[in-house]
Amino acid sequence: MSDVLDNPNPPLKKKRRGQMDPKYAAYKGVWVFVEHERGALHPVSLELLGKGRQLADKLGVDLAGVVLGPNDPSSRDFCAQAMHYGADLCYLIADDLLRDYRNQPYTKALTDLVNTFQPEIVLLGATTQGRDLAGSVATTLLTGLTADCTGLEIDMEDRSLLSSRPTFGGSLMCTIVNLNMRPQMATARPRVFAVPEPDPARSGRIVEHPLGMNEDEIVTKVVDFIPDNLQDKPQLAFADFIVAGGRGMAKAENFQLVFDLAKTLGAETGASRPVTHAGWVDAERQVGQSGKTVRPKLYIAAGISGAVQHRVGMEGSDVTVAINNDPNAPIFDFSNYGLLGDAMTLLPALNAAFASRLAAERKLAGGGTPPSPATDVAQQEEVSL
Numbered sequence: 001m002s003d004v005l006d007n008p009n010p011p012l013k014k015k016r017r018g019q020m021d022p023k024y025a026a027y028k029g030v031w032v033f034v035e036h037e038r039g040a041l042h043p044v045s046l047e048l049l050g051k052g053r054q055l056a057d058k059l060g061v062d063l064a065g066v067v068l069g070p071n072d073p074s075s076r077d078f079c080a081q082a083m084h085y086g087a088d089l090c091y092l093i094a095d096d097l098l099r100d101y102r103n104q105p106y107t108k109a110l111t112d113l114v115n116t117f118q119p120e121i122v123l124l125g126a127t128t129q130g131r132d133l134a135g136s137v138a139t140t141l142l143t144g145l146t147a148d149c150t151g152l153e154i155d156m157e158d159r160s161l162l163s164s165r166p167t168f169g170g171s172l173m174c175t176i177v178n179l180n181m182r183p184q185m186a187t188a189r190p191r192v193f194a195v196p197e198p199d200p201a202r203s204g205r206i207v208e209h210p211l212g213m214n215e216d217e218i219v220t221k222v223v224d225f226i227p228d229n230l231q232d233k234p235q236l237a238f239a240d241f242i243v244a245g246g247r248g249m250a251k252a253e254n255f256q257l258v259f260d261l262a263k264t265l266g267a268e269t270g271a272s273r274p275v276t277h278a279g280w281v282d283a284e285r286q287v288g289q290s291g292k293t294v295r296p297k298l299y300i301a302a303g304i305s306g307a308v309q310h311r312v313g314m315e316g317s318d319v320t321v322a323i324n325n326d327p328n329a330p331i332f333d334f335s336n337y338g339l340l341g342d343a344m345t346l347l348p349a350l351n352a353a354f355a356s357r358l359a360a361e362r363k364l365a366g367g368g369t370p371p372s373p374a375t376d377v378a379q380q381e382e383v384s385l
Helices: 041-058 074-084 103-117 129-139 251-263 272-275 310-314 345-365 373-380
Strands: 032-035 063-069 089-094 121-125 143-147 151-155 159-169 172-178 184-188 207-208 242-246 269-271 298-304 321-323 337-338
Touching: 032 041, 041 063, 041 074, 041 089, 041 121, 041 151, 063 074, 074 089, 089 103, 089 151, 089 172, 103 129, 121 129, 129 143, 143 159, 159 184, 159 310, 172 310, 242 251, 251 269, 251 298, 251 345, 298 345, 321 345
Parallel strands: 032 063, 032 121, 063 089, 089 207, 121 184, 143 184, 242 269, 242 298, 298 321, 321 337
Antiparallel strands: 151 159, 159 172
8 A cells, every 4th residue: 555655656637627717816825824822832833834835935925824813922923933934924913802712703814814815825734723713714715625634735737736635544645636716725734744944033024904803793702721631641743752553463462562662762652543443552542644643753663564544644753663574564665674573572672672771871871861762763773682
């Protein structure tokens, strides 16, 4: 199934039936919705600014950030951050009604901006907030929306956005094109794209626009804010090191070997879809299209075949080490290192080797905390047994 992603020959172009309405010819520019909550900017917005910069450069247009927030300095700070990460300008609606996310005022704000300034592409993060907002805005504008994209490119033949995502349960990749309407809208999940390097010297203009709404017109009311308690939840999306297990671990009891190695490395524990569906581990640990998208420095995959559904969730890893007893497993096609053998034998060996390395470094450090061996693997791109 990895051939779907690795095939160097592009698919033959079929004749397209759609054609853009001439009234949308004036729509120009790439926009990124800058998501924030409680004064914190969501990292997915920075990732999309990096990708948006590439798309805007290819189209020869400006990249704009869109900030909807309260009428205080924090909203302008978000605009400044958007410019540091690649935006040429920022559209700002600053109104205290936008202090907390509510679908109704946010939908009106973003829809009014689109109708007034006419961008050709609008990108949002596939977060709880982004998915809710993107769907309602696309419906209001009567335009198309591609959700949970893993790839975004431009077809210069007609300036259309090529939005790629897995389909048919992750067994195939499809590319969706909105030929008839503008703007072209897409959401991308966190960690799909890399965060660009910021340029603190970069600046741009801020275009302010009124909300034109009052509290009486808004159906929902914010009564209180109760944060989620995530201390006991796996934080896969932001982990630097991950050890993941798949169906090749044979049975639930063997998955303890994955947890043991992860504990030694100070890593998070991930899993493939069949494992979470079988109930071996919590669904929060699933990596893949229907789970979490990750970009760790080191990803160790034990007993995972490497199907497209899983690959799109972890292919952004800096270093991937695959452990599998099938020499034809697709995961070997895109791993940096492969260990061919039984995971139930190799995982304890790896665990012992890393534990011994840690103990030796702790002794040399005089009892202090040594660097994680996972850090060494990621930096040196070596695995020693």
